[in-house]
Amino acid sequence: MGRLFTPMTRGKKRFSAVTALIVAGVFLTLPIILSVTALAGGGGGGPSGPPAEVLEQRKAAAAAAAAAGESVEGEAVAIETGRDVYYKIEGPAVGMPAPITADNETFYPRYNFESRVLLWVANQQHLYYGSFVLAVPIFCMCIELAGMISKDKAMAKKYDQLAYDFIRISLTAYSLTAILGGILIFTFLTLYPAFFGYLSGIFRPVMHIYALTFVAESGVLYIYYYGWDKMREGVLKWVHLSMCVILNVIGTVLMFLANSWIAFMMSPAGVDEQGRYLGNIWHVLHTALWNPLNVHRILGNMAFGGGVVAAYAAYRFLSSTTDEERAHYDWMGYIAMSLGVAFLIPLPFAGYWLMREVYAYRQQMGITLMGGLLAWLFIIQATMIGILFLTTNYYLWQALGRMTGGERFQKYIKYLVFILVVGLLVFITPHTIVMSPAELKAMGGQQHPVLGNYGVMSAKNGGINAIIMTTILSFIWYQRGNKVPTVSWSKFGNIFMGCFFVVAQINNIFLACYGYFIPANVRIGLSVPQVAGTLSCLLLMTPLNLAMLKGGRELGPIKWGQIPPRSQYAIIMLATAFTWMMGLMGYIRSSVRLFWHVNEVMRDNSPWAYTHTIGFAANVISFNVLFFWISIMFVFWLGTLGAKKVVIKSAVPDPVPAGASPQPAAGH
């Protein structure tokens, strides 16, 4: 049929397609445009409160009373105002107060099981899938763009195929995300009706925007996925990429709106002390912790998404029967893991920012997290961060083995192992921990007589920064695996890079030690120069290395697929540990509210208004992690069903010898 078109009709068809896509794009982003307008005006009407006409009547009554010469001062007829608990400004109390609940079936209907755990599981599963489907389109955008700007046609095709593979995986997960979202809402409505009613009342002005944004996200995603082949060339390819940009914008807005609920629960704003909505939805959204949470979650989602896709590639690698498939999935796993780790590196800094804002918002909350009830959980977190970086390094060292020339670096790895292990041990050393009176007595104080001298913040920062710097160095070695720089200034460049790393590390260690000699409130400020050193290594040394390697001499090809299977288990380890850490941090974030549904505004009077032991929490987190992975492996398996036919076709005519560049394993 396509052959019948003349160039003219093709041009018209292209024009029509572009126009249709622009119209669709505008239509689908309309909810966001409308929401921005609405938010700029302070939002819609009040939640669950008197409607606007009633307020008008009250105003009229007050005015009439005033006109009649009656004193209205302090009388009930006046419109009630409330003072914002966060913004500290007055506003009309248009919402209902937060319900004062009691431990009974009306407020907390229940099954013969702990409602909180049921909600926890439903929430966590939705979050895992939501994070994954929001992260993957960002990867697709980056990879598709890389393919489009690549001058190497073969590489361009491979990148395009990879982006397509990514989005295909996320599509099945997308339906599951929606289903889990429904389950979450039903769980909320069934088990916590009063609480959910209050929250949905507060967020009423944006509830439908949220729903419409979800519809828009689905629409754009389907156009993006199903339009892949139709928009393969020329301007249409750019339109296709633009659809991905729109998809990510919508996805980000969606996530921000979802985040506003949890941020409101932790650090409410836009309501008075009784929890009455004060008429400004922007204040409700823009709470003290909203933006730090947004940034933290974007980075976290990306790292998590990278981990999941890398695990998929590892699974396909391990179950591959041909060298061609192994080469492709080795490459795919490497790209996904690199993207994931690229976002993992700034994650601790975003975490520091979030924690700093938590301390600024409520010092007690920060202390409960870092030095009180939940402090042991942060020891687990620190251990896990260390494990993640160790595993990443291990993978990179394994990956050096598939490069001709990579063996040059093997002899230095033992020194990196030493730095990583020492850094980890310093990083996980506790300083001030919560203890029972008996433990306090046994230890002779709140700080351990020996370890208590070591675990101060600057030293911990030193530990993690040393780990991150080492990881950056491993990555730079990996980039150099099969290449030798040939630029005229390569000698100077090597010396400069070496000195830079040494100076950054000395600066880091010096500040870590210096922290012992200065007061805590000054010591906390040392994190800035420590982090600056690490970020400089990341942002200056990595591009400098790439510049040096441009046009460099290749010692041999990258033998994709020729990597030991244990490297794939490192990827699996990374993905599982990251999933576990997400569950852990979500639990910590939620638990810090202690016995409040909405911090200091709506109290939790359910039978579960206490904080579980660490062991119990760890078990539920493990359950969530395994449930997620079992279900997503089912999704992966479904994905392989659709790909099998194509693999057989492509594998026969074009076999790729081991050691060649990876080829797409499946078409679309």
Next chain:
Amino acid sequence: MVELLARAWDLGWPIMIGLVGLLIYFQATIKDPASKKSATFKTLIGILCMFLALIAISNYAHNFEYDPGMLPVSLVMITAMSFIMGLYFTNIGALMKIGGFMFFVAAALSGYGNWLPQVEGGFPPPVVKLDFQSMSAQQLGDEGEKIIFGGIGQSKTQGAIGKGQCPLCHGFQKGFLSERAPNLFNIPARSAEQLKAPNYHMNDAAARNTEQKEAFEGSGTATNAQEYIAESHACPSCYVVPGFGVKGSNDTVSPMPRIHKPPISLQLGELAAVDTWMYTREGVESPGYDAIVTSYEKFIPEADRPKASEGDEGEGKGGDMLVDGSEPHDALFAGAGCTACHTIPGIKDAEGKVGPVLWEGTNAPKRMKDSGYAGKAKTTKEYITESILDPSAYVVTDFPDDQMPKDFGLKLTGGALSKIVDYLAALEEGKPLPPKE
């Protein structure tokens, strides 16, 4: 161990029988000796793995609430099962090995979580009505120490903390760590000095550089040591001790919450107790309850003062209890509702016929030995407690299950439960009835 195996069998015996059936079927239908050997071997591996999985699930379900430390064991078992499957069933080898590895990682992390010291955050302390006004200075001081540190005599223990949460940030002993907020040793004397600090601006609130000048409009500043303490509690941002403000605020905002507001919400009487302790522990005479309360009234407007009825009293935990254990035995059993269904020897009007007669001193040892008993109790008292909290753990023959409510755990206080169990455990057929109140 035998118990665990029995539970695993109960959980999945149809599957196990199905697998054994499959084994027999292969023996009868496969003619080729090599194929038969392979099928037999794989089926036996399948049976072993399935039984491992059943043990793991059974252990998980049984210990979910009772002994969370045992749950990682289930994950390790599934790890072993997955790797065995991965080795012998090569068509799903990759999937099983990856799954097994994930279970291993989860087991390690769960085990780590269970190995660390277990800290549980309890319920918020209930509001207890105390008549602070009629207390002596010593009694008031003791209550103050409880509010600050959680108990009398705890003030010298680092880490001790009470409802007021003060030690989270403040040190109270000379030399104690106090980096987040000023150390409060000798505070009565030092308060008078603080009034003279250049940034305090006594009687001239408008001149202050703090974000909040006064506790409320017209409240003014403190003019004596006690008022300084009261103002510091009621309006921490009215004056910030240099170096202790919110970071970046240049000491114009304090990180301390207002003490009479959530989440701490101390009432005026409690504040009087706290302040009294700060005087008495220094050997300084307290200004007295009325003077302290008056000082707070200067900085906390009437509408903002927490009432004794606020908080969770009458709601939440305490409000829905059937009995609290302080009742005499007859009222205790009647109030808990036991008499409606059970005959309880020695208890007035306890002649119910819906449930069994509660000669529990005699019945419990026999029932724990019953082959149908699936509970965990080892003693008579444990059995009775289990029967109250989890009535389906053992259902007495001829009585239906699900008749007895399963939420007594939420309706009885610990004291009430203990008192009920003690009485029932002492009821033995043929022996004198136990004494009762």
